[in-house]
Amino acid sequence: MGNFAKGYSMKDRQFWVIVMSLGGASVFVFAAMYSVQPLLPFFTEQFQISVSYASLSMSMTTLSIIIGLMVLGFLSDRYGRLPFVRFSILLTIIPFLLMPLTDSFAVIIFLRFIQGFAIAGVPAAALAYISEEIHPQSMGLATALYISCNALGGTIGRLMMGYLTENKSWEIAFLCLAFFGSIIFILVWLTLPKSRNFTIHRRFIREDLYGFWLHLKNPYLLLLFGFGIILQLSFTGMWSFIPYYLVEPPFLLSLKMISFIFLAYGLGIIGSPIANALANKVGIAKIRTIGVLLLVGGILCTVSTSLALIVVGLCIACLGFFTTHSLTSATVSRTASHQKGLASSLYLVSYYIGVAAGSTLLSPIWLHFKWHGIVIITVLLPIIYLFFLNYTLHKKMP
Structure with a gap:
């Protein structure tokens, strides 16, 4: 039995x-979050709407996640962790039960919000x-496994x-996700141990806001938050518009075939543990740079007319993204000298700002310049920001 003062090992x-x-x-809520991404071309045709309007089914969800992180992060510090994990799953299921009942895309966007x-x-x-609840010596592994479940x-x-959606219908697909979520809800409700080391935070809200302000005055943390935005903007941009690219000539892939390319995302499952192990031996900065190079190299592979090379490129991009993201997330926690939970929340907020930007703000790029325009933006932004980050840390924050 573990030492509860230190946590389970x-x-x-x-x-x-x-x-x-x-x-x-984590598997269920991230499945729910990204469930509509491969359906964007389908929504465009099914509801006779624009690409930008269809992408709101992703970006509005992301916007509300940002709001939820701020609000629920505060509340979980005051009322405990378990209720928010449990009811998060339950309340995520309900919109999946309601969306098949409407033929209005505006209602779907509202329910996604x-x-x-x-x-x-x-x-x-x-x-x-x-x-x-986890012993510090085992926390790195637990965190890496948790992030792997995100992927x-x-x-x-x-x-x-x-x-x-290809074989049945989008309505049945949403109902199946609701059924999957119900199984996860029962599992979590019955098995997740009660908190033993939770301490109620009785700070006034103004103290939390002051903590946010101090984090936002930290130039190193600001650089990391910005890095989170850029990384996710490029990664989400790639995944949001690759279905549109692949349904057009010369590929003309069906929705079912396009859904299989998302298996490349599974390489993120091993990206986090690998990054954690290599960073301890080689150093975070070097592995972070390698991760960005893998990300942009993978994106560049997708300009090929070879479907095999595109799939390889997507796999490489996923490995690079999750390697860099996991290291950046860990660096934020190490860098914050106080209220580390608030610092992590701010990083997650920046991360999801990148998701919203990558799914909606890049729509005009697609409309005017198609896939090559998306590739140019999603490649240049991480490279430029990485150079800026490394230069700034070397010159001003040795």
């Missing part, structure tokens, strides 16, 4: 129960729960929705 059964439960919760707020409960509370969820959501 890898030797404790509860450690693996926590990893399994939070991992399952509500769903995004609910989704935020898991990321707002899960990492804080891990930091409190697994994104893969399952995209694959399930694309495949079921």
Whole structure:
């Protein structure tokens, strides 16, 4: 049995129960978040709407996740982690039951907005729960496995929705995700151990706001937050518009075939643990640079007319993105000298700003310059920002 003052270690059964439960919760909410991404071309045709309007089904969800992270992060510090993990899953299920009942895309966007707020409960509370209940020596592994489940969820959501929509209907696909979420909800409710090291934070809200202000005055943290925006903007931009690219000549892929390319996202499952292990030996800065180079190199491969090379490029991009993202997230926690949970929340907020930007703000680029325009933007931004980040850290913050 673990020492509760320090938390559960890898030797404790509860450690693996926590990893399994939070991992399952993560898989479902990230499957829910990214479920509509492969359907954007389908929505454009089905509802006779523009590309920009269809992309709101992603970006509005992301916007509400940002709001949810801020609100639910505060509340989980005051009322505990478990209620927010559990009810996040439950409230994420409900919109999937309602969306098949409407033929209005505006209603779907509204329900996706509500769903995004609910989704935020898991990321707002899960990492804080891990930091409190897992022994420090085992926390790195637990965190890496949790982030890997983020990638697994994104893969399952995209694959399930694309495949079921092509073979059945989008309504049945949403209902299947609701059924999957119900199983996860029961699993988490029955197995996730009660918090033993949670301490109620009785700070006034103005103290939390002051903590945010101090983080925003930290130039190093600001650089990392900006890096999160750029990374996710490029990564989401690639995944949001690759379906449009592949349904056009010379590929003319069906929705079902496009859904299978999202299996490349699964390489993110191994990206986080690999990054954690290599960074301890080689250094974070070097592995971060390698991760960005893999990301942009993979994106560049997609300009090929060879479908095989495009798939390889997507796999490389996924490995590079999750390597860099996991290291940047860990660096934020190490850099913050106080209220680390708030610093992590700010990084997640910047991360999801990048998701919203990559799914909607790049729409004009697609309309005017098609896939080559998307590739140019998503390649140049990470390279330029990485150069700026490394130069600034070397010159001003040695």
